[in-house]
Amino acid sequence: MENWTRDWKVKRVLFIPYALHDRDAYAKTAREKFESLGYELESIHESSDPVEAVRKSEAIFIGGGNTFRLLKALYDNSLLQEIRKRVLEDGIPYLGSSAGTNIATVGINTTNDMPIVYPPSLLALGLVPFNINPHYLDPDVNSTHMGETRAERILQYHEEPNTPPVLGLREGAMLLVEGDKATLQGVTGARLFLRGEKPTEHEPGTDFSFLLTDSNSQKP
Amino acid sequence: MENWTRDWKVKRVLFIPYALHDRDAYAKTAREKFESLGYELESIHESSDPVEAVRKSEAIFIGGGNTFRLLKALYDNSLLQEIRKRVLEDGIPYLGSSAGTNIATVGINTTNDMPIVYPPSLLALGLVPFNINPHYLDPDVNSTHMGETRAERILQYHEEPNTPPVLGLREGAMLLVEGDKATLQGVTGARLFLRGEKPTEHEPGTDFSFLLTDSNSQKP
Known part of the structure; x- marks a missing residue:
């Protein structure tokens, strides 16, 4: 993981903790890890304007948990198009683990998770x-x-x-x-x-x- | 399984093979098994009017496969309300295995299957x-x-x-x-x-x- 932003002048990573229920705890864990690697970490759930947080982000990391919960929250916060644009058009680095990997693809059809909530579509970021x-x-x-x-x-x-x-x-x-x-x-x-x-x-x-x-x- | 219709004068079972892709093959396997137990088996996919097949059924068996595919097909064929009525109001026996068990409950939120298709809801039969x-x-x-x-x-x-x-x-x-x-x-x-x-x-x-x-x- 240390090298995923190697060609970029990334100092601060935007973290999206929506896949887990306890977002505060998840952000704390992620922050400690990223800080130990030399990055600042901003968690999107602490932002008053998630869309603006994506627009200003230098790099995005989406962590694991439940893929349905994650996708629904991305739709609920109107973030799919924004993240897609930031990564595909502006070219910032994207890192995903587990559910954060599912979400980067065409759709979440091959997740291992249970459908604990019902997202408005199974289509994901399509990176x-x-x-x-x-x-x-x-x-x-x-x-x-x-x-x-x-x-x-x-x-x-x-x-x-x-x-x-x-x-x-x-x-x-x-x-x-x-x-x-x-x-x-x-x-x-x-x-x-x-x-x-x-x-x-x-x-x-x-x-x-x-x-x-x-x-x-x-x-x- | 031999006894699940023990208190009923059931001679013919309506089979719903929607959870698997190859419905003909699935019905053939199920028919052989049920005939060996002394029941006739009618597969709903061979019926020109699935709703009518449910209305006339003496007992219903829904087999396993993919739960999302099964639920979507039940919605597509407008069968949820019909099966619910036949079982809860008319009191005919219902047997489900695997996906057929998921589908009998409130919703398919705790299936183990991948969401290979997108049903219009996760709500199921609610038996x-x-x-x-x-x-x-x-x-x-x-x-x-x-x-x-x-x-x-x-x-x-x-x-x-x-x-x-x-x-x-x-x-x-x-x-x-x-x-x-x-x-x-x-x-x-x-x-x-x-x-x-x-x-x-x-x-x-x-x-x-x-x-x-x-x-x-x-x-x-």
Whole structure:
């Protein structure tokens, strides 16, 4: 995480704690961590004008928790378009973990979270033209559990028409996107699911730039 | 399952396969199973008038798959009110497994499934005034996985206002509801989550009739 703003003169990070219920506690934890890394942290829930906070932000970090709660709060505060503009047009760095990763993609269709609230749509920021399943878990061959595996759930998503690729990011993996280049970071690798194709395994260092082109994002 | 229609003169069961993509294959599997138990099975997807099929049904079985897909299809076919009426007013037996269990409760807020489609609401049949988490999994104390446990996800649901009880039904457990009596069946027990209270463990045979009273379903 230390290097995610390496090419930027970022001093202050805007934190969005909406995915957890106790925003004060979450901001406190995040602030301590970011300050230890040399950044100031402003939490959006302490701002009287969240939209203006996004407009003035130098970098944005959205933390994990419940993805439905996070997305609903972003809609409730009219922040999706603002964040999209700040990142895609103005080019400030965006960092997301867990729910904050789901939210950066086309939609939250491949979240692991329970739908504890009902957002007005499942469409998210669309900073990248595909979906991610964070905390991706490989099937446990010894399991007697009769619920679907993570891979089966993603395949069910791809049974629906016009669904984009899904990148299963294991614990310890992250995707670095810079301009038109996307690279798999971390140590655990990732599993890529394309609609109608067999899932493929990818090592750390894999160049995923081809996922950034729209032609790959909507397979018929 | 053999006894779920024991007090009824049921010969034919209406099957609703909407939770899986391949409805023909799902109906074939279900038909073989029900015929081996001595029942005829009619699959609603083969009917030209699904609403009429519900009105004429002697018993309804909704199978598992993806809960969002199932709920959306029930809304798309205007079946929620019809099934509710048939079961609650006319008193025919209802059997649900997995997604079919989620759908019988207040809402699908505690499903384990991914939101692969967007239903017009999360509210479900409301045959009982609480929610269920099917395939409930106990936390794995040895896990290094950083995603939330099932219990943590349910607690996040209860951080939201006016949320009903959630019954975590393990693999191998089922809830038998007859009139104003609810009993835990099966061999694995269940875990009950009430808003603002510590979860409690319950053995097979537990009388859960108190969950059927509305006073328990909406804690402030």
